[in-house]
Amino acid sequence: MPDKTTNMLKIGEAAKRLGTAVETIRMYEREGLVLTHKTATGQRLYSEADLHWLDCIRRLIKEQSLNIEGIRRLLALIPCWDIKPCTAEERRGCPAYLSSIKPCWHIKSELPGGCREADCRACPVYQSARECTNLKTLRLRYSKEG
């Protein structure tokens, strides 16, 4: 039976598919926009959903004039506490709920136990963020309120 990485692309292949540079993809990862699957030997692999998300980031930068910080702040607006969902008690002490300007997975080490231990790539919060349409909805709401 094929494992879940069978159809995933290496970083060079992903960059070629997207028409971008390997370093750009690495930079998105460093900046906390993308969570990359890594094999036991540290090789980065990208699924179709990852490619869709990487392409969305590039389009937000090129077509919507957002920068990395702007995208990071949009991602921080995703209400992880509702999606999970977290109790009122959990919210009270959670930096992601109280004031974050970074996506929850980027401040994972500061979060309560459940998140600290979690596989964020498999979490509905990250998977929801990776949906480009969700982010555009957030952006519209954000620009109306701004």
Ligand code: SF4
């Ligand atoms: S498990 Fe990860 S992605 Fe999910 S809410 Fe916690 S920090 Fe965020």
